[in-house]
Amino acid sequence: MGKRLFINIKELYGILPLEVTRLQGEMMDRVESLPNAYLLVEEGKIAAFGKMENLSLDEMKGVEVVDLTGKRVMPAFCDSHTHIVYAKSREQEFMDKIAGLSYEEIAKRGGGILNSADVLRNTSEDELYRISCERLEEMMEKGTGAMEIKSGYGLNLESEMKMLRVIKRMKESYPILIKSTFLGAHAVGREYVGRQQEYVDMVCREMIPAVAAESLADYVDVFCDKGFFDVPQTAQILSAAAKYGIRPKIHANELDVSGGVQVGVDYGAVSVDHLERTTEVEMKYLKGSSTMPVMLPGASFFLGMPYGNAKEFIKSGLAVALASDYNPGSSPSGDMRFVWALGCIKMHLTPNQAFNAVTINGAYAMGVADKVGSITVGKEAKLIVTKEIPSLGFIPYCHHTPFIERVII
Numbered sequence: 001m002g003k004r005l006f007i008n009i010k011e012l013y014g015i016l017p018l019e020v021t022r023l024q025g026e027m028m029d030r031v032e033s034l035p036n037a038y039l040l041v042e043e044g045k046i047a048a049f050g051k052m053e054n055l056s057l058d059e060m061k062g063v064e065v066v067d068l069t070g071k072r073v074m075p076a077f078c079d080s081h082t083h084i085v086y087a088k089s090r091e092q093e094f095m096d097k098i099a100g101l102s103y104e105e106i107a108k109r110g111g112g113i114l115n116s117a118d119v120l121r122n123t124s125e126d127e128l129y130r131i132s133c134e135r136l137e138e139m140m141e142k143g144t145g146a147m148e149i150k151s152g153y154g155l156n157l158e159s160e161m162k163m164l165r166v167i168k169r170m171k172e173s174y175p176i177l178i179k180s181t182f183l184g185a186h187a188v189g190r191e192y193v194g195r196q197q198e199y200v201d202m203v204c205r206e207m208i209p210a211v212a213a214e215s216l217a218d219y220v221d222v223f224c225d226k227g228f229f230d231v232p233q234t235a236q237i238l239s240a241a242a243k244y245g246i247r248p249k250i251h252a253n254e255l256d257v258s259g260g261v262q263v264g265v266d267y268g269a270v271s272v273d274h275l276e277r278t279t280e281v282e283m284k285y286l287k288g289s290s291t292m293p294v295m296l297p298g299a300s301f302f303l304g305m306p307y308g309n310a311k312e313f314i315k316s317g318l319a320v321a322l323a324s325d326y327n328p329g330s331s332p333s334g335d336m337r338f339v340w341a342l343g344c345i346k347m348h349l350t351p352n353q354a355f356n357a358v359t360i361n362g363a364y365a366m367g368v369a370d371k372v373g374s375i376t377v378g379k380e381a382k383l384i385v386t387k388e389i390p391s392l393g394f395i396p397y398c399h400h401t402p403f404i405e406r407v408i409i
């Protein structure tokens with residue numbers, strides 16, 4: 001890896017100082033940019049950028065030069081919430097839902113988390129790795145440069161470890177930045193149905209120490225919601241993980257006002273995710289905390305659920321990140337450009353606000369804002385070069401017109 005100089009960039013977007021790791025409130029509507037710019041990449045990092053008129057080509061002898069006349073450059077997307085390691089898609093469930101079947105009937109026909117777990121347990125690690133990589137590669141082509149991936153379709157020790165080992169292999173094999181999250185408490189494993197507390201005890205006693213012993217998880221997650229895990233159980237799991245220094249990211253307030261936001265903030269969660277159902281109480285609790293609220297419009301779109309009230313969050317001075325929630329049941333897409341568009345079309349965010357939500361704030365929500373998410377000297381050069389489009393806002397507006405010329409990861 002040597003030096004590469006991109007010249008004649010029509011406009012360079014998402015410029016931030018290194019010390020800015022998230023954008024909150026009014027700041028979310030600002031996207032710092034530079035027209036007619038150059039950008040120098042050295043050893044995979046952003047080494048310099050500036051106006052073309054200030055570039056001295058004499059100093060760039062021997063550097064590979066790429067002319068981007070007419071094209072725009074922005075940081076690659078940062079997708080802080082995905083479940084892309086799974087064994088089998090669930091289009092049968094999709095059709096059953098269209099036919100109006102109930103959740104119970106769908107589960108009987110092979111839908112839901114527990115059925116995903118059954119299939120995953122019977123899939124080898126190599127096969128699981130192969131099909132998960134196909135999803136990862138598609139996401140990279142669509143402009144994602146950093147992402148978080150969760151376990152949670154194993155629901156027993158052996159299969160949760162299998163999922164986390166697959167994520168580890170992906171980390172080692174791809175240039176994209178990956179963070180892994182242990183989500184043993186995604187649902188109660190089939191063997192423990194009706195014995196939920198025993199399952200939680202087992203997660204704390206067996207799974208977390210095993211995961212920590214192999215350093216397989218950067219974060220711990222719990223589905224803290226109605227019908228899944230309650231606040232005391234969530235606190236029990238978070239405190240077991242805290243003993244190993246593993247910080248939480250939480251599924252909260254998707255199905256009900258669950259108390260998940262508060263328990264997440266209390267345990268220093270890096271993010272609290274979903275938030276389709278939140279009140280002023282949750283917003284107040286988040287104020288002044290280091291926790292990023294993450295909303296997942298792809299799941300709202302796919303399930304016909306309410307969207308998170310991002311506008312109110314931002315109005316109250318909070319930050320918001322948007323992520324894909326790529327998973328087989330409620331959001332079978334990892335297209336962050338679509339997430340950006342949904343942020344504008346359905347959540348009424350400005351293109352600028354939603355841009356910051358899918359770049360720097362997404363990076364913050366997985367603890368990598370010091371490495372990616374903006375155009376900053378020293379950060380990794382994970383970039384999207386656009387086709388010749390009229391503006392940044394054109395990307396979420398004309399949301400199905402191909403806009404990527406190339407992705408640099």
Ligand SMILES: [Zn+2]
Pocket residue numbers: 081083251325327
């Ligand atoms: Zn999720």
